[in-house]
Amino acid sequence: xxxxxxxxxxxxxxxxxxxxxxxxxxxxxxxxxxxxxxxxxxxxxxxxxxxxxxxxxxxxxxxxxxxxxxxxxxxxxxxxxxxxxxxxxxxxxxxxxxxxxxxxxxxxxxxxxxxxxxxxxxxxxxxxxxxxxxxxxxxxxxxxxxxxxxxxxxxxxxxxxxxxxxxxxxxxxxxxxxxxxxxxxxxxxxxxxxxxxxxxxxxxxxxxxxxxxxxxxxxxxxxxxxxxxxxxxxxxxxxxxxxxxxxxxxxxxxxxxxxxxxxxxxxxxxxxxxxxxxxxxxxxxxxxxxx
Amino acid sequence: xxxxxxxxxxxxxxxxxxxxxxxxxxxxxxxxxxxxxxxxxxxxxxxxxxxxxxxxxxxxxxxxxxxxxxxxxxxxxxxxxxxxxxxxxxxxxxxxxxxxxxxxxxxxxxxxxxxxxxxxxxxxxxxxxxxxxxxxxxxxxxxxxxxxxxxxxxxxxxxxxxxxxxxxxxxxxxxxxxxxxxxxxxxxxxxxxxxxxxxxxxxxxxxxxxxxxxxxxxxxxxxxxxxxxxxxxxxxxxxxxxxxxxxxxxxxxxxxxxxxxxxxxxxxxxxxx
Numbered sequence: 001x002x003x004x005x006x007x008x009x010x011x012x013x014x015x016x017x018x019x020x021x022x023x024x025x026x027x028x029x030x031x032x033x034x035x036x037x038x039x040x041x042x043x044x045x046x047x048x049x050x051x052x053x054x055x056x057x058x059x060x061x062x063x064x065x066x067x068x069x070x071x072x073x074x075x076x077x078x079x080x081x082x083x084x085x086x087x088x089x090x091x092x093x094x095x096x097x098x099x100x101x102x103x104x105x106x107x108x109x110x111x112x113x114x115x116x117x118x119x120x121x122x123x124x125x126x127x128x129x130x131x132x133x134x135x136x137x138x139x140x141x142x143x144x145x146x147x148x149x150x151x152x153x154x155x156x157x158x159x160x161x162x163x164x165x166x167x168x169x170x171x172x173x174x175x176x177x178x179x180x181x182x183x184x185x186x187x188x189x190x191x192x193x194x195x196x197x198x199x200x201x202x203x204x205x206x207x208x209x210x211x212x213x214x215x216x217x218x219x220x221x222x223x224x225x226x227x228x229x230x231x232x233x234x235x236x237x238x239x240x241x242x243x244x245x246x247x248x249x250x251x252x253x254x255x256x257x258x259x260x261x262x263x264x265x266x267x268x269x270x271x272x273x274x275x276x277x278x279x280x281x282x283x284x285x286x287x288x289x290x291x
Numbered sequence: 292x293x294x295x296x297x298x299x300x301x302x303x304x305x306x307x308x309x310x311x312x313x314x315x316x317x318x319x320x321x322x323x324x325x326x327x328x329x330x331x332x333x334x335x336x337x338x339x340x341x342x343x344x345x346x347x348x349x350x351x352x353x354x355x356x357x358x359x360x361x362x363x364x365x366x367x368x369x370x371x372x373x374x375x376x377x378x379x380x381x382x383x384x385x386x387x388x389x390x391x392x393x394x395x396x397x398x399x400x401x402x403x404x405x406x407x408x409x410x411x412x413x414x415x416x417x418x419x420x421x422x423x424x425x426x427x428x429x430x431x432x433x434x435x436x437x438x439x440x441x442x443x444x445x446x447x448x449x450x451x452x453x454x455x456x457x458x459x460x461x462x463x464x465x466x467x468x469x470x471x472x473x474x475x476x477x478x479x480x481x482x483x484x485x486x487x488x489x490x491x492x493x494x495x496x497x498x499x500x501x502x503x504x505x506x507x508x509x510x511x512x513x514x515x516x517x518x519x520x521x522x523x524x525x526x527x528x529x530x531x532x533x534x535x536x537x538x539x540x541x542x543x544x545x546x547x548x549x550x551x552x553x554x555x556x557x558x559x560x561x562x563x564x
Contacts, residue, residue, distance in 0.1 A: 011381030022434035026408030095295040116541045118493040120514035124534040125313035139329045172556045228495040272404035
């Protein structure tokens with residue numbers, strides 16, 4: 001009889017058990033649940049594509065309205081936030097990597113620290129900035145705006161806190177990558193008569209394409225899961241105009257007493273598919289164009 | 292260059308204002324806040340807000356929340372380090388059939404957006420009886436593949452000759468793991484540890500779902516309740532004081548371990564691509 005080598009099982013096995021219980025099983029069950037009527041207490045009842053039919057096509061249903069409103073608001077958030085989360089850190093990194101700039105690490109630390117503050121603590125502080133009477137915002141602009149309850153200001157509060165908390169990580173990645181670009185490339189560009197802007201376009205950008213793809217894919221996928229900022233800053237208002245899909249998913253599944261986990265699961269699967277497809281497209285397009 | 296400076300100073304100032312404004316407001320009385328309106332510095336500095344915060348141990352037990360977070364994040368981090376180091380060893384230094392195929396299969400599955408497993412994960416935690424216990428936040432995160440991927444990349448850089456010669460001398464996997472590999476992978480373990488700690492400390496969606504008991508929740512979930520506890524900004528100083536207390540622990544950790552954080556982000560991005 002062949003001797004079984006126990007070693008690898010001891011080293012790899014425990015994590016595989018964790019993986020099966022906390023990732024694979026819930027993922028499979030989540031997909032299964034999206035085809036059922038389920039309240040998280042009694043057993044799920046198979047209903048085929050009913051949940052999908054409701055959220056995608058039945059325009060009389062509340063779930064349909066919630067799904068499209070949540071999707072729309074999530075996309076608004078992603079489309080505004082992601083470009084800013086790429087461009088602002090890139091500009092800062094370029095500024096930080098100018099030869100004569102001093103206190104680089106001090107600037108970097110200052111800009112990175114907000115990323116360490118939990119989003120709920122940050123939201124409390126930022127709600128003060130946007131407070132009608134006492135806030136910096138209204139005092140600065142001489143305005144009289146109820147930021148969290150009027151559009152487009154409600155979006156501005158959500159985007160502002162997201163950018164404030166989120167640029168640090170990308171900034172450090174870009175800084176390190178720009179630092180690693182060979183000086184020879186810049187020199188030969190200079191010989192060809194390139195100014196700083198041309199050097200940025202022709203040398204810096206192509207050289208850091210891998211970190212750019214990485215941050216773009218990660219930032220986009222992360223942004224689709226947005227939940228805390230609108231919940232804390234605007235509670236999804238005014239008139240649900242900042243209620244993102246994750247808020248509906250959580251409310252439907254975990255509202256006490258009447259869980260509608262089947263429908264919530266269908267929404268979650270749709271959101272998951274959107275994230276998956278967009279990440280794949282981004283990766284494919286950028287990787288192809290960059291070569 | 293002046294352009295770069297102006298830009299950096301401007302951005303840094305904008306980035307600092309909220310925290311400073313929060314700190315100074317936490318030292319103002321509510322009457323002053325209402326009567327004097329917007330000010331960057333208090334007229335009278337007072338600590339009453341902090342006294343009130345610390346005395347409220349029923350509806351907003353902030354010290355208890357911070358302690359819950361410290362316990363959860365520390366335990367989680369230590370377990371992450373144990374799991375990723377032994378698993379990383381298994382996937383890089385041991386030979387078994389289908390090793391790399393297994394690793395990449397798990398990695399591919401983990402790319403599936405985890406919004407899909409959110410609801411069943413709650414059901415599993417509920418079945419295990421872990422709702423409103425620290426384990427709800429400590430254990431599920433141990434299953435992730437990200438840190439293992441990082442450790443695997445790092446371990447592959449360690450020369451094979453090191454453990455092979457030890458193996459020839461009759462050393463077992465346990466000896467090689469503890470004596471040779473573990474000391475060498477310390478940098479990447481620190482990186483995983485820091486990210487796990489901050490990630491667990493700042494997690495929001497999951498704790499909001501699995502904790503309903505005010506005394507048991509971590510601080511991020513607790514802060515969500517404060518808007519109601521402090522009357523929707525009718526006690527602004529106490530609200531700000533609570534937020535400031537909540538950010539002190541991670542800030543201290545960052546200041547002590549700053550160079551590792553920067554290293555960590557670079558490593559995590561796989562800059563070498």
